[in-house]
Amino acid sequence: xxxxxRFSVSSFTEQGSYKLMELPPELCKVMEESLSEGxxxxxxxxxxxxxxxxxxxxxxxxxTYTIRSVSLSNSILVVTSPPDSDISFDGGDNGxxxxxxxxxxxxxxxLTQTVPKLHKLNTLLKGKEYGEDEEDNEDGMNVELAxxxxxxxxxxxxxxxxxxxxxxxxxxxxxxxxxxxxxxxxTLRPISSIYLTKIIQYxxxxxxALMLNHESVPVExxxxxxxxxxxxPRIVSVQVMGWFGDINEIDGKWKxxxxxxxxxxxxxxxxxxKDRSYDKDHLISTWKDLVGDKxxxxxxxxxxxxxxxxxxxxxYSDHQVVKYFPISSLPIDPAQRFSDLFLTRSKWKNEDIVPxxxxxxxxxxxxxxxxLKYARATTDAEESDNS
Numbered sequence: 001x002x003x004x005x006r007f008s009v010s011s012f013t014e015q016g017s018y019k020l021m022e023l024p025p026e027l028c029k030v031m032e033e034s035l036s037e038g039x040x041x042x043x044x045x046x047x048x049x050x051x052x053x054x055x056x057x058x059x060x061x062x063x064t065y066t067i068r069s070v071s072l073s074n075s076i077l078v079v080t081s082p083p084d085s086d087i088s089f090d091g092g093d094n095g096x097x098x099x100x101x102x103x104x105x106x107x108x109x110x111l112t113q114t115v116p117k118l119h120k121l122n123t124l125l126k127g128k129e130y131g132e133d134e135e136d137n138e139d140g141m142n143v144e145l146a147x148x149x150x151x152x153x154x155x156x157x158x159x160x161x162x163x164x165x166x167x168x169x170x171x172x173x174x175x176x177x178x179x180x181x182x183x184x185x186x187t188l189r190p191i192s193s194i195y196l197t198k199i200i201q202y203x204x205x206x207x208x209a210l211m212l213n214h215e216s217v218p219v220e221x222x223x224x225x226x227x228x229x230x231x232x233p234r235i236v237s238v239q240v241m242g243w244f245g246d247i248n249e250i251d252g253k254w255k256x257x258x259x260x261x262x263x264x265x266x267x268x269x270x271x272x273x274k275d276r277s278y279d280k281d282h283l284i285s286t287w288k289d290l291v292g293d294k295x296x297x298x299x300x301x302x303x304x305x306x307x308x309x310x311x312x313x314x315x316y317s318d319h320q321v322v323k324y325f326p327i328s329s330l331p332i333d334p335a336q337r338f339s340d341l342f343l344t345r346s347k348w349k350n351e352d353i354v355p356x357x358x359x360x361x362x363x364x365x366x367x368x369x370x371x372l373k374y375a376r377a378t379t380d381a382e383e384s385d386n387s
Contacts, residue, residue, distance in 0.1 A: 004098045005079070018078045018102065021067075021109040027060065049166045058111055062170035065111040078103040113362050116167030118175040119332045124156055124164070130182055130189035130236075132198065157186045177243055179328075184235055191236070197268030199240055200261060202230045204292055207256075214256040214294075219247060222254065258295055263303040265290045270308060270324040277321035280310065306355035309344070327356050334360050338374035347378075 023031065048067075050056035058065045079099045158176075165172055180196055182189045206225050207214055219241065226232040241247055244264065245256040266287045270278065280301075288296035301308070306327040313319040325344070331337050337360055341353060353375075354367065361367035 002096050004096045005101065007101045015103055018105060019109055020076060020078075020105055021111065022070075024065075024111055024113070026063075027111070030060070049163075051164060054166065057114065057117070057166045059166070059168040062168050064114055064116045064166060064168055064171060066114045068110045068112065069107045070110045071107050072105070076105045076108075077101050078105065115360060115362055116165070116171040116175060117332075118165060118167055118171070118179075119359075120165055121161070121175065121179060121181070122328070124161075125181065125188060125190050128156065128189050129192050130184070130195070131192035132195045155187045158183055158188060159186070161188060180243060182236060182239055191240075193268060193271045196240070197265065197272070198230075199226070199232055199237070200244075200265050200268065201290060202226055202232065203240075203256075204261070204265075204290075204295070208292060208294070214258065217241075217254040217256060219252050219254050258298050259303060262287075262291050262295055262298045266299065266304050267307060270304065270322070273324055277311075277313075277323045279313070280320040280322050283322050306358060327359060330356065332360060334370050334374065338370075342375075348375075 045061065047059045048056050049059055056067050058067055079101050082098050082100050161172060161176075162169070165175075167175060176183075176188070180191050182191050203222065203226070206212070206222060206229075207217065210221070210225070212218070212222070219238065222241070223234045223237045226237045227234060238247070241254045241256075244260045245254055247254050266283075269283060269286055269290065284299060284301075287299050291299065301310070301322070307324065309323050309325040310320055311323075313321045330340055337357070341348065341356060350371075353371075357367050357370060361370055
């Protein structure tokens, strides 16, 4: 279709005012669905996040994307109908529609899905651990007093985290859950590992003592028992149950996730060992004792993948020791991550190194790209290693 075309009288002042963003197919689909009749407008909300000194990211409700400028071989013209104020436009007598050039673009913004930048939580919440020595009660009032006075620390709230952490809403909530961070009176507090292990043990002992079905535990009964017998405030116990299972708000029952509870119990034992290695057989035995007869069949080192290293107790020995080596202690930058991993071990089996890459790659395809970039596959008579 033909048009009358000319530059806008404001083109010089408007230059650089426009940006074109290329949406990946999944975002195009979200936009199209939200624009259709009856679409969910909330699902199409996009947010640009980034503090000074950080590269900006775009966040949807459940994903995070890096934003990268890509140069174009040909310029793109941004054109619109003439603004009402542009009375100087002379369309001529040909009766064709009038359009004006508002800007010329030589770059577009490209989006690539990336892992959420949750590692910043470790720094922001350092020194704010919530432990057994807190003076709490059922309504949380003493918790607030402890934060304001005895701890003498600045509040860091969920609202602060939403503003400062480069992650989508879904990813942020999942990150807080995975990092075992409590929300007490809107303030975020990572729970002490020692205290969490004790609460896990209290829960398992209570289920056994009261003969409760772990797939249908009355929330109020468990909370009351934990508060009365172990001084665990309800505001804490309910969140812990949410981390390790599903709470049905309708019938007030909790369905425990056995594997996640058993895993946390094993992590607690490993963390308590600190810098010393744990005899593998002794670790398994201690772990089984902690979770009890009903759940000890679920004990497996596979549950702790990405949190430990295993090695012979001595050269040429068949006896093995396990050492706490959490993925959370490694750098988030891929180059530094691989450097630290290969300083720890000169050679890795593929299945051993993969768990330590889960938080720097959005999927297995991206993970394999990192392996190709930073590692070299070698083969000997027995096995293939990344080295």
